[in-house]
Amino acid sequence: MGRPDRPDRPARAWQFVSRPDLTPPVIxxxxxxxxxxxxxxxxxxxxxxxxxxxxxxxxxxxxxxxxxxxxxxxxxxxxxxxxxxxxxxxxxxxxxxxxxxxxxxxxxxxxxxxxxxxxxxxxxxxxxxxxxxxxxxxxxxxxxxxxxxxxxxxxxxxxxxxxxxxxxxxxxxxxxxxxxxxxxxxxxxxxxxxxxxxxxxxxxxxxxxxxxxxxxxxxxxxxxxxxxxxxxxxxxxxxxxxxxxxxxxxxxxxxxxxxxxxxxxxxxxxxxxxxxxxxxxxxxxxxxxxxxxxxxxxxxxxxxxxxxxxxxxxxxxxxxxxxxxxxxxxxxxxxxxxxxxxxxxxxxxxxxxxxxxxxxxxxxxxxxxxxxxxxPWTGRPTTPPDAALRRSGSGATVYASWNGATQVASWRVLTGSDATSARPVATVRRTGFETAIPVKHPGAYVQVQALDASGAVLGSAVAG
CATH class of the missing domain: 2.130.10.10 (YVTN repeat-like/Quinoprotein amine dehydrogenase)
Structure with a gap:
C-alpha cells in the first residue's frame, strides 16, 4: 500500500530515440x-x-x-x-x-x-x-x-x-x-x-x-x-x-x-x-x-x-x-x-x-x-543537437533534440546524396524535448538544423 498522497503506480520515464541515455520522469x-x-x-x-x-x-x-x-x-x-x-x-x-x-x-x-x-x-x-x-x-x-x-x-x-x-x-x-x-x-x-x-x-x-x-x-x-x-x-x-x-x-x-x-x-x-x-x-x-x-x-x-x-x-x-x-x-x-x-x-x-x-x-x-x-531560464549549450534516423521502406523519420537549448522554435531537415547536394525537404515546429519529423525518400545524407523564432540556424547535426 502506498503513502496516502503518493501515486500507487510505477514511475514512468521519457524514452528518446535521439538520446536513449536520458530517462527523466514523466510529470x-x-x-x-x-x-x-x-x-x-x-x-x-x-x-x-x-x-x-x-x-x-x-x-x-x-x-x-x-x-x-x-x-x-x-x-x-x-x-x-x-x-x-x-x-x-x-x-x-x-x-x-x-x-x-x-x-x-x-x-x-x-x-x-x-x-x-x-x-x-x-x-x-x-x-x-x-x-x-x-x-x-x-x-x-x-x-x-x-x-x-x-x-x-x-x-x-x-x-x-x-x-x-x-x-x-x-x-x-x-x-x-x-x-x-x-x-x-x-x-x-x-x-x-x-x-x-x-x-x-x-x-x-x-x-x-x-x-x-x-x-x-x-x-x-x-x-x-x-x-x-x-x-x-x-x-x-x-x-x-x-x-x-x-x-x-x-x-x-x-x-x-x-x-x-x-x-x-x-x-x-x-x-x-x-x-x-x-x-x-x-x-x-x-x-x-x-x-x-x-x-x-x-x-x-x-x-x-x-x-x-x-x-x-x-x-x-x-x-x-x-x-x-x-x-x-x-x-x-x-x-x-x-x-x-x-x-x-x-x-x-x-x-x-x-x-x-x-x-x-x-x-x-x-x-x-x-x-x-x-x-525563467535561457540555455545555450555548446554541444551540438542530437539526431537519429529510422528508415522504413522508402521513407524515414528523423528524431531531433538538443539537450538544454531553449531557443529552438523549429527543426529543418536537409537531405541528398551527400552534404554538398543536400536540400531542405521539411521544416516542422519543435514539439517537446524530442521532435519526430517524417521524411519522404531521404537520400544517403540527412541533416537537421535547429532554427530560432526568426529562422536563423542555431546548430545542426547529421542524422545517422
Whole structure:
C-alpha cells in the first residue's frame, strides 16, 4: 500500500530515440485550479528539480529542468543524487548551481556553478577552520555581494549530560559560513554551540549516539538567508526554531519557535522540523512546515508583530490531500505573488496564489527532490543537437533534440546524396524535448538544423 498522497503506480520515464541515455520522469498533473479564483500558474518560467534516491524507483538522478507543461528542457544524469539545483544570479548573469558531494542526512562537498552554456565556471567550498570540501547540501544561496551562504556540520566535542548523554560527548555542530565566490575567503561565520545549548534540541538521543563514531545531530541547520546589512536568518530543524542573527556578535535579535521562542503563537501558527525559512519583502516569514500531525505537511507564511511579539498565520499552502513530507521541502514566493512549494520527500510540486488557493499540483511519481524551484531560464549549450534516423521502406523519420537549448522554435531537415547536394525537404515546429519529423525518400545524407523564432540556424547535426 502506498503513502496516502503518493501515486500507487510505477514511475514512468521519457524514452528518446535521439538520446536513449536520458530517462527523466514523466510529470503529470494531479489537480488544476482548485479554488474559486480564475487564475493560472505562472507562465514563462521553468521548474528546477533534483530527482534522487534510487530506493524509491526514481527514473533518474541528477539535475532536471522542465517547462510549465512538464516537458524536459535539460537533463543531466548523475550516479548520485543532487541537492539544491536552481537558477541564481552571479555577477549580473543567470547561472545554475547545485551541490556535489557525499551525503546522508548531511553532507561533505562543494557547490558547482554553471553558466548558461552549462559550462562550470566556479566551485565554491568552505574555508577557514572548517577546511575545504565541508559544505553541506542544505544551503547555497548567492548574495548580491557575490558571496555564497553555506552550511556545514563539523564533528565537535560537547557536554550531552543535559539530555542524558555523556558529559564528554560529540555532536554535529551547525555552522553557517559566507564565502566570497571569486576569492574563496570567509567573510562571515556563525557556530550554533556558541549561542544554542544542546538542551534546546527536540531530537531524541538514540542509544549509541553522542560518540565520536556517531555524533549527535542536535541542531540540523538547513537554511541561511542574508536579510540585511547586519542580519542573517538561520533555520534549525532539530530545535524547531528560526533565528535572526546579528552578524557582528552572532547573538539573536529574536527567535521564532523552539524552547526559547521570543514570540507567542496564534492559532495554527506553530511549526516543527521545518525547512527553508525565508524573510519576505512584506516582513512575513515563509517556511516548509514538515510536521504532518494531525493534518498534513504544508507551506506556511507567518506574520510577525515585533511590538507585541506575536506570530500569526498569514497563509498556509496545503496539498489537495494529506501529504506527509517528513524531510526536505521549500517555499518560494514568485515575482507575481504566487507561491511555489516543493514537497521534498514526496514527489510533488505545487503552485498557489499568495493567499493559499491551489492552482496546480504536479507529480514525478517516484523519488525525492530536496528543493524545487520555478524561474525563467535561457540555455545555450555548446554541444551540438542530437539526431537519429529510422528508415522504413522508402521513407524515414528523423528524431531531433538538443539537450538544454531553449531557443529552438523549429527543426529543418536537409537531405541528398551527400552534404554538398543536400536540400531542405521539411521544416516542422519543435514539439517537446524530442521532435519526430517524417521524411519522404531521404537520400544517403540527412541533416537537421535547429532554427530560432526568426529562422536563423542555431546548430545542426547529421542524422545517422
Amino acid at each position: 503529470t498533473s494531479t489537480v488544476k485550479a482548485r479554488g474559486p479564483l480564475p487564475l493560472e500558474p505562472t507562465e514563462g518560467s521553468d521548474v528546477f528539480l533534483g530527482p534522487k534516491d534510487t530506493d524509491t524507483s526514481v527514473t533518474m538522478q541528477g539535475e532536471l529542468i522542465v517547462d510549465t507543461q512538464g516537458d524536459p528542457i535539460w537533463v543531466n544524469s548523475s550516479p548520485v543524487g543532487t541537492f539544491n539545483f536552481r537558477e541564481q544570479t552571479y555577477q549580473g548573469k543567470p547561472v545554475l548551481t547545485y551541490w556535489d558531494g557525499n551525503s546522508t542526512s548531511y553532507g561533505h562537498g562543494d557547490v558547482v556553478i554553471l553558466d548558461d552554456t552549462y559550462t562550470p565556471i566556479a566551485t565554491v567550498t568552505t574555508a577557514g577552520d572548517l577546511g575545504p570540501h565541508q559544505a553541506d547540501m542544505h544551503e547555497s544561496a548567492i548574495t548580491p555581494q557575490g558571496t555564497m551562504l553555506l552550511t556545514s556540520y563539523p564533528e565537535v566535542r560537547a557536554d550531552l549530560s543535559s539530555i542524558g548523554g555523556p558529559k564528554d560527548g560529540w555532536v554535529l555542530e551547525g555552522v553557517a559560513q559566507e564565502v566570497d565566490i571569486a576569492t574563496g575567503a570567509v567573510v562571515f561565520e556563525w557556530r550554533s554551540l556558541d549561542h544554542v545549548p544542546v538542551s534546546d534540541t527536540y531530537q531524541p538521543l538514540a542509544a549509541g549516539q553522542g560518540t565520536q563514531a556517531n555524533p549527535f545531530d542536535y541542531f540540523h541547520i538547513n537554511s541561511v538567508q542574508d536579510v540585511g546589512p547586519d542580519q542573517v536568518l538561520i533555520s534549525a530543524r532539530h530545535t524547531h526554531a528560526i533565528y535572526e542573527v546579528t552578524r557582528q556578535t552572532g547573538s539573536f535579535t529574536w527567535q521564532l519557535g523552539g524552547r526559547q521562542s521570543s514570540f507567542t503563537f496564534g492559532p495554527g501558527a506553530t511549526f516543527a522540523w521545518q525547512h527553508d525559512a525565508r524573510l519576505q519583502a512584506d516582513g512575513t516569514i515563509t517556511m516548509f512546515d514538515n510536521e504532518a500531525a494531525p493534518t498534513s505537511s504544508r507551506g506556511l507564511r507567518l506574520s510577525l508583530d515585533l511590538a507585541a511579539m506575536t506570530a500569526t498565520v498569514a497563509a498556509q499552502y496545503l496539498p489537495p490531500t494529506a501529504r506527509d513530507a517528513a524531510t526536505q521541502g521549500d517555499v518560494q514566493v514568485l515575482p507575481d505573488g504566487n507561491v511555489f512549494v516543493g514537497w521534498g520527500q514526496e514527489p510533488f510540486y505545487s503552485e498557489y496564489t499568495g493567499g493559499g488557493w491551489l492552482l496546480a499540483d504536479e507529480t514525478f511519481t517516484a523519488g525525492t527532490s530536496y528543493r524545487t524551484f520555478r524561474a
